Every structure is written in C-alpha cells, then in structure tokens.
Amino acid sequence: MQSVISILADVRAGKRTAREAVEASLDAIAAREPDVLAFERTADRATLLHQAETATGPLAGIAIGVKDIFDTFDMETRYGTPIYAGNQPKSDAAIVAMARRAGGAIVGKTVTTEFAYFTPGKTRNPHDPAHTPGGSSSGSAAAVAAGMIPAAIGTQTGGSIIRPASFCGVAGYKPSFRLLPATGMKTFSWSLDTVGLFAASVADVAAFATALTGRPLEAEPVEPASLRIGIYRSAIWNDASQDMRAAVQTIAALAADAGATVMDVTEPDLLAAAREAHATIQNYEAGLALAGDLALNESRMSAKLRETLLEGTAIAPSEYDAARRIARHARHAATELFSDVDILIKPSAPGAAPKGLETTGVPTFNKLWSLAGNPCVNVPGIADAHGLPLGVQVVARFGQDQRMLSAAAWLQSLLRAG
Amino acid sequence: MQSVISILADVRAGKRTAREAVEASLDAIAAREPDVLAFERTADRATLLHQAETATGPLAGIAIGVKDIFDTFDMETRYGTPIYAGNQPKSDAAIVAMARRAGGAIVGKTVTTEFAYFTPGKTRNPHDPAHTPGGSSSGSAAAVAAGMIPAAIGTQTGGSIIRPASFCGVAGYKPSFRLLPATGMKTFSWSLDTVGLFAASVADVAAFATALTGRPLEAEPVEPASLRIGIYRSAIWNDASQDMRAAVQTIAALAADAGATVMDVTEPDLLAAAREAHATIQNYEAGLALAGDLALNESRMSAKLRETLLEGTAIAPSEYDAARRIARHARHAATELFSDVDILIKPSAPGAAPKGLETTGVPTFNKLWSLAGNPCVNVPGIADAHGLPLGVQVVARFGQDQRMLSAAAWLQSLLRAG
Numbered sequence: 001m002q003s004v005i006s007i008l009a010d011v012r013a014g015k016r017t018a019r020e021a022v023e024a025s026l027d028a029i030a031a032r033e034p035d036v037l038a039f040e041r042t043a044d045r046a047t048l049l050h051q052a053e054t055a056t057g058p059l060a061g062i063a064i065g066v067k068d069i070f071d072t073f074d075m076e077t078r079y080g081t082p083i084y085a086g087n088q089p090k091s092d093a094a095i096v097a098m099a100r101r102a103g104g105a106i107v108g109k110t111v112t113t114e115f116a117y118f119t120p121g122k123t124r125n126p127h128d129p130a131h132t133p134g135g136s137s138s139g140s141a142a143a144v145a146a147g148m149i150p151a152a153i154g155t156q157t158g159g160s161i162i163r164p165a166s167f168c169g170v171a172g173y174k175p176s177f178r179l180l181p182a183t184g185m186k187t188f189s190w191s192l193d194t195v196g197l198f199a200a201s202v203a204d205v206a207a208f209a210t211a212l213t214g215r216p217l218e219a220e221p222v223e224p225a226s227l228r229i230g231i232y233r234s235a236i237w238n239d240a241s242q243d244m245r246a247a248v249q250t251i252a253a254l255a256a257d258a259g260a261t262v263m264d265v266t267e268p269d270l271l272a273a274a275r276e277a278h279a280t281i282q283n284y285e286a287g288l289a290l291a292g293d294l295a296l297n298e299s300r301m302s303a304k305l306r307e308t309l310l311e312g313t314a315i316a317p318s319e320y321d322a323a324r325r326i327a328r329h330a331r332h333a334a335t336e337l338f339s340d341v342d343i344l345i346k347p348s349a350p351g352a353a354p355k356g357l358e359t360t361g362v363p364t365f366n367k368l369w370s371l372a373g374n375p376c377v378n379v380p381g382i383a384d385a386h387g388l389p390l391g392v393q394v395v396a397r398f399g400q401d402q403r404m405l406s407a408a409a410w411l412q413s414l415l416r417a418g
Numbered sequence: 419m420q421s422v423i424s425i426l427a428d429v430r431a432g433k434r435t436a437r438e439a440v441e442a443s444l445d446a447i448a449a450r451e452p453d454v455l456a457f458e459r460t461a462d463r464a465t466l467l468h469q470a471e472t473a474t475g476p477l478a479g480i481a482i483g484v485k486d487i488f489d490t491f492d493m494e495t496r497y498g499t500p501i502y503a504g505n506q507p508k509s510d511a512a513i514v515a516m517a518r519r520a521g522g523a524i525v526g527k528t529v530t531t532e533f534a535y536f537t538p539g540k541t542r543n544p545h546d547p548a549h550t551p552g553g554s555s556s557g558s559a560a561a562v563a564a565g566m567i568p569a570a571i572g573t574q575t576g577g578s579i580i581r582p583a584s585f586c587g588v589a590g591y592k593p594s595f596r597l598l599p600a601t602g603m604k605t606f607s608w609s610l611d612t613v614g615l616f617a618a619s620v621a622d623v624a625a626f627a628t629a630l631t632g633r634p635l636e637a638e639p640v641e642p643a644s645l646r647i648g649i650y651r652s653a654i655w656n657d658a659s660q661d662m663r664a665a666v667q668t669i670a671a672l673a674a675d676a677g678a679t680v681m682d683v684t685e686p687d688l689l690a691a692a693r694e695a696h697a698t699i700q701n702y703e704a705g706l707a708l709a710g711d712l713a714l715n716e717s718r719m720s721a722k723l724r725e726t727l728l729e730g731t732a733i734a735p736s737e738y739d740a741a742r743r744i745a746r747h748a749r750h751a752a753t754e755l756f757s758d759v760d761i762l763i764k765p766s767a768p769g770a771a772p773k774g775l776e777t778t779g780v781p782t783f784n785k786l787w788s789l790a791g792n793p794c795v796n797v798p799g800i801a802d803a804h805g806l807p808l809g810v811q812v813v814a815r816f817g818q819d820q821r822m823l824s825a826a827a828w829l830q831s832l833l834r835a836g
Binding site for chain 1: 501505510511512514515518519599605703707709710712
C-alpha cells in the first residue's frame with residue numbers, strides 16, 4: 001500500500017517531487033483498477049500532473065480519492081444512483097475544497113453504494129474479488145487497500161467507514177461528529193452522517209487528518225504503563241465470529257504484555273437500547289432528506305432504499321423525538337464509559353468480508369458510535385485463515401481523537417512486531 | 419395580508435377551491451410584485467393551477483414562496499449570487515419536498531441576500547419602498563407583508579428571519595434548532611443555519627408550521643394568570659431605539675393588564691459574552707462551507723462576503739473549538755433563563771427598517787438565539803410614527819415551540835384589541 005507518511009517525507013526531503021508521487025498513484029490506478037473497480041471516474045491525468053507540479057501545502061504529493069457522495073466542481077457526482085447521472089456540481093464540497101487547499105490531488109471519485117445506503121456498486125475486495133469490500137465507502141477503502149492511492153475520503157452514517165476499512169484491511173477513521181464538515185455531501189441523515197478518512201495505517205490516516213485540517217491529530221508516542229484499555233463486552237459481542245473475537249483478544253494480550261492496563265467493560269443497558277434508536281433517527285431523517293428524490297424518482301430506487309424511505313416517512317415526529325432523547329442520553333453514557341479507560345477495543349465488523357457482491361455486510365458493530373458521535377478507527381493487521389482482513393475497532397471519548405489515533409497506532413505497531 | 423388560517427378554513431368549508439386560493443395569490447403577485455420585487459422567479463402559472471386542482475393535504479390552497487437558498491427541481495436556484503446563474507438542482511430541498519407533500523403550491527423563489535449573508539437583493543419594504551425589507555430572507559418577508567402570498571420559507575443564521583419579519587410587519591418564526599430540516603439549502607454555517615417560516619400573524623405561522631410538519635404547533639388558548647413573561651434586559655437593551663423599547667413595554671403592559679405575570683430578567687454575563695462567539699463560529703464554518711466557491715469565484719463575490727470568508731479561513735481550529743465550548747455553555751444558560759418565566763420578550767431589531775436599500779440592517783438582537791438554538795417569533799402589530807413596523811421578539815426554552823407560539827399569538831391578540 002502507499003503510505004501518506006512516506007510520500008510526505010519523500011517530498012519534503014526532495015527524494016521525489018509531488019508530481020512524481022501523484023504520477024505513481026495514477027500509474028497504480030491504471031494497473032489495479034480493472035480488477036478492483038474502486039473508481040466511478042478519475043480526473044484528467046494531464047491536469048492533475050500540471051497541478052501537482054505547482055502544488056504547495058501539507059498534502060502536496062498525496063493522491064486522494066473522494067467518495068462519489070461529495071460534490072466536485074470538475075467531476076460528475078452521482079451519489080451511486082442513475083438518478084443523478086450527468087449531475088455536475090458548480091462547486092466542491094467543503095472537505096474537497098480543504099483537501100485541494102492543502103495541496104492534495106483529487107484524482108477521482110470512488111464508488112459508493114446507492115445514496116451511501118446499502119445497495120452495492122461494482123467494487124471488489126482487493127484481497128479476494130469474490131468478496132465484498134464493504135460499504136458504503138466501498139471504493140475509498142478498496143482503492144487504498146489495493147495500493148492505488150495513499151488516502152481517501154468517505155462517510156459513515158451506520159458503519160460505512162469502519163466496516164469497509166475492516167473488510168479491506170486499511171485504517172478507516174470516523175472522527176468525532178462534525179470534526180470534518182459535511183457541507184456539499186448528499187445528506188442521508190443529518191444527525192448521523194459523518195465524514196471520515198482512509199489510509200494504509202493508523203499513523204498514515206492520522207497524518208492525513210492533520211495535514212487536511214491543521215488540527216493536532218498526529219499519532220504520538222504512547223506510554224504503555226499509562227494506557228488503560230477496555231475490551232467492550234457489548235450486548236452483541238457474541239454476534240462476532242470466533243476469529244473476530246480472537247483478533248480483539250490478540251490485540252488486548254499484546255497490549256497487556258507491553259505494559260498497558262486491560263480490563264473488560266460491560267455495555268450499559270442504556271447503550272444496548274440506544275442501538276435501536278439509530279434506525280428510527282436514520283430512517284426518519286432519510287425520509288425527509290431524500291423526500292424530493294422519492295417524489296420524483298421512486299421507480300429508479302432499489303427496493304431496499306425505497307422501503308427504508310417509506311418506513312421513515314411513516315415515523316411520527318413524536319417517535320423520532322423520543323429516539324433523539326435516547327441518543328442524547330446515550331451520548332452522556334458513552335462519555336461515562338471513558339471515566340476508567342482511555343480507549344475501548346471491539347470488533348470492527350461481525351467477521352471478515354462476506355463472500356459475494358450482492359451485500360456490503362452489516363453495520364451492527366458501528367452504528368452505536370455513529371449515533372453517539374464518538375471517534376472510532378479501524379486497526380488493520382490481522383487476517384483470518386483465508387487471508388481476509390479482520391479489523392479491530394478502537395473507540396474513544398468524544399473529542400479525544402488524537403489520543404485515540406495515538407493509542408491505535410501503538411496497537412498496530414504491536415501487531416507488526418508480534 | 420393573506421391569512422393561512424382563513425384560506426385553509428375556506429378550502430375546508432368549500433367556500434373556495436384550492437385552485438381558486440392559489441389563483442388569488444398569483445393575481446396578488448402580479449399586482450404587487452412590480453413595486454416590491456420580492457421574487458427572483460415564479461413557477462409556471464398553468465402548472466401551478468393544474469396541481470392545485472388535484473392538491474390534497476393540509477396545505478392545499480396555500481401559495482408558498484421559498485427563499486432562493488433552497489433547491490427546487492423545477493426552478494433555478496441562485497443563492498443570491500451570479501456565481502450560481504443557471505444552477506438547476508435535480509431535486510427539492512427537504513423543506514420544499516415537505517411543503518409539496520402537504521399539498522402546498524411552491525409559487526416562486528424569493529429574493530435572498532448574497533449566499534444569505536449581507537449584500538442585499540432588489541427587494542423593497544412594502545411599507546415604504548425607500549426602506550430595506552431586512553435580510554437575508556428579504557423576499558419571503560416582503561412577499562407575505564405585501565399580501566402576495568400567505569406563507570413563505572426562509573432561513574436565519576444571525577437574524578435573517580426575525581429582523582425582516584420585524585421590518586416588514588409579519589410573523590417570522592425561527593424554530594428550535596433543527597426542528598425543520600436544512601438539507602438542500604446552501605450551507606453558510608452548519609451550527610447556526612436554521613430554517614424558519616413567515617406568515618401574516620403568529621397564529622397563521624403556527625398553523626403553517628403545523629400543516630407543514632405534522633407536529634402539534636398550533637397556537638392554543640393561553641390562561642393569562644399562568645403565563646410568566648420576562649422582559650429580557652440584555653446587555654444591549656439600550657442599543658434599541660426608544661420607540662422599539664416602548665413597543666416591548668407596550669406589550670408587557672397589555673399582558674400585565676390582562677393578568678399575566680411580568681418581570682424583568684437580567685442577561686447573565688455568560689450570555690452577553692456568548693454573543694461574541696457567534697461571529698467566530700459563523701465565519702469559521704462559512705470559510706469551509708464556501709471554500710470551493712471562494713477558490714473558484716472569489717472575484718464574483720461582494721467585498722463584504724470575501725472579507726468574512728478570508729477572516730473565517732484565518733481562524734484557528736482551537737479558536738473555533740473555544741467558541742463552540744462557549745456556545746455549549748450558552749445553551750445551558752439559555753435553558754436556565756426559563757426556570758422562572760415561560761417566555762422572554764425583547765426587541766426584534768434595533769428599531770424600524772432603516773432607510774436605504776444598501777444594507778439590510780443588523781442581527782444584533784437575534785444572533786444569541788441563533789447560537790443557542792432557542793425558538794423565537796416576531797410579533798407584528800406596532801408601528802412607529804412614520805407607519806413602519808416595530809416587531810417584538812418572543813423567545814422560549816429550546817423545544818417549547820408550541821408554548822411560545824401560543825403565548826405570542828395571545829400577545830398579538832392583545833395588540834389587536836388594545
């Protein structure tokens with residue numbers, strides 16, 4: 001895979017130019033894209049190389065894929081649906097403009113499921129083309145995993161960053177809610193839609209986040225003796241496969257051996273119950289956010305999406321308000337979880353990427369944190385017997401993104417050493 | 419002015435058809451628009467009348483103007499800037515789709531200032547064409563005030579609903595934050611942008627909100643003896659003109675005479691200080707939300723907007739985070755205000771609409787509530803010596819929208835009787 005940290009170091013040291021770095025990514029896309037199908041479209045090669053020549057800023061040399069749910073002034077934006085064929089935005093989404101401002105090269109639009117919900121696009125898992133890459137940020141995760149690009153932008157409403165990152169074996173970072181702006185993305189659920197990032201390793205995704213935002217998000221050295229890790233024994237712990245649970249235990253054992261404090265944390269009933277509120281909030285808001293699309297283009301939607309929107313439309317405002325109250329309480333309870341531990345670890349998904357391309361898997365292990373707004377990151381580095389990645393999810397207190405990324409990068413380094 | 423309540427009652431009673439009601443509004447637009455210039459464009463008359471013939475739902479017969487900051491699939495959407503000339507969205511903003519679903523007739527796009535910030539459009543104050551209608555929801559307020567339409571949709575980030583409602587002498591309702599969806603509007607500041615409504619009277623705007631959302635928001639009878647009203651003595655009380663302060667005192671005196679409890683409420687220091695945090699949050703977020711527009715079209719922006727965006731771009735994330743913390747504390751403090759009173763009353767603006775069309779006035783008396791998210795409504799019904807409206811702003815606890823609308827409608831009825 002291409003490493004954000006290595007490329008930035010090379011460019012800074014003059015070992016290669018930003019243009020050469022971007023060109024290497026474009027060559028990698030040309031080589032791997034026919035097998036992986038991670039991109040909906042790519043930007044003009046000559047224009048990209050010309051821009052890279054004069055690029056300045058902390059992301060100069062970094063080729064970035066953008067989920068096709070974000071507006072781009074220079075590329076059609078289809079939101080994964082034929083309804084938006086030919087849709088050419090007049091401007092860039094905020095996160096895209098930020099990436100360009102920082103000198104990054106927006107090389108293409110990556111495949112998303114339909115409206116970033118469940119119906120898959122064409123992308124295949126780079127580790128085995130018969131398996132799903134996960135979704136909804138399918139192309140962003142797969143393009144990084146396939147070594148085509150060092151960095152990608154995605155979104156998560158349920159589990160759309162952490163799950164594909166886990167299935168594809170890359171670092172996927174869902175920041176604290178609204179750390180990254182959602183302006184200029186197609187809204188599905190305004191209380192849940194969260195912009196996030198992909199890169200090869202946790203340290204890489206932290207470096208990408210830092211350069212993109214100007215916030216202190218680099219992975220810093222961790223003092224193992226002062227790190228308290230909770231294994232999150234959620235109500236759905238046993239819904240994870242045996243090898244996925246073993247992956248979490250493996251990381252926990254390595255951390256304990258290295259001197260960290262590891263303990264079990266039982267899920268409070270309130271948080272187990274809050275998982276149910278996610279669907280009410282998501283579907284009610286989707287029913288409004290996509291009300292115009294439903295009215296105009298119902299027949300061009302997948303059955304699953306249509307059903308969800310009609311369900312959402314039928315939810316009474318009072319029921320939605322009740323779910324929002326549960327979410328508010330859950331946010332407080334999720335904060336309380338971190339009074340005795342610095343981070344929680346848990347499965348990123350129920351198991352490795354399922355076989356088949358007709359589904360992208362389920363967000364069961366992710367949606368609670370989308371609801372509560374806590375930062376999460378997928379730690380790659382473990383594989384099952386078939387060589388498919390098993391990701392471990394690290395979760396931290398709201399706003400503790402840097403601490404989380406630092407701890408997760410340290411955990412990944414233990415896997416490498418182990 | 420056209421009354422939402424009267425039209426709905428007439429249609430329900432069979433006194434006139436929905437088509438006739440919409441046609442009356444279209445005729446009124448034809449008659450008054452040349453003087454007021456409230457609309458950027460209107461929808462096709464024949465199509466509107468045809469739709470109205472078969473319209474069902476609680477808004478059938480109601481002609482609605484939509485601020486040209488919201489996407490409409492059937493009308494160009496320019497956001498008050500030549501940058502977006504020719505911009506034809508493929509779908510409707512959520513609030514527009516809701517209005518259509520409820521049977522409302524979306525008759526046209528109303529004038530907004532540039533990107534709903536300060537640079538004025540062409541609209542004039544219906545009470546005196548030499549005076550500003552206020553902004554940024556200039557056309558929405560003016561079109562209702564001029565009797566062209568019974569209902570309009572607008573937005574407020576600083577004071578863009580309450581101020582033009584006050585200047586034009588109509589009811590403007592800024593709901594609790596996110597009670598109405600902002601999806602499909604051009605974002606300026608995602609933490610502050612609030613969708614709101616205009617109608618002739620407070621009772622009318624409450625009826626409009628009820629029919630639009632399906633939420634219980636009707637103005638209900640008030641028991642004066644159980645109503646506790648606070649006159650909000652903010653740090654900027656004396657920035658209001660003498661006749662504006664007198665307008666607030668007039669309403670307070672009428673309410674006291676009618677049996678309500680009236681007391682003074684002093685502004686906590688925390689809330690006075692929070693007023694300053696508004697600009698930091700707004701400008702930082704606008705610097706990101708419009709980053710693509712700035713990069714591509716800086717030269718086509720007004721100097722004031724450009725300056726604000728560049729200022730916003732220069733704000734450090736840590737400074738923004740500090741302002742957000744102040745805002746969070748302000749929300750708690752704003753809730754505390756209502757432990758002893760049900761509603762607060764205060765000026766809607768520093769005074770009547772200023773003369774001249776080169777500015778739309780200032781949001782000084784509004785931005786605290788945009789920051790804190792409390793519901794507000796402008797109560798019309800008082801005029802200065804020159805016949806220009808002076809609005810009184812009613813504010814309630816977050817989520818207490820119906821209580822606020824009920825109390826405000828009662829206050830307006832006292833003005834009518836008095």
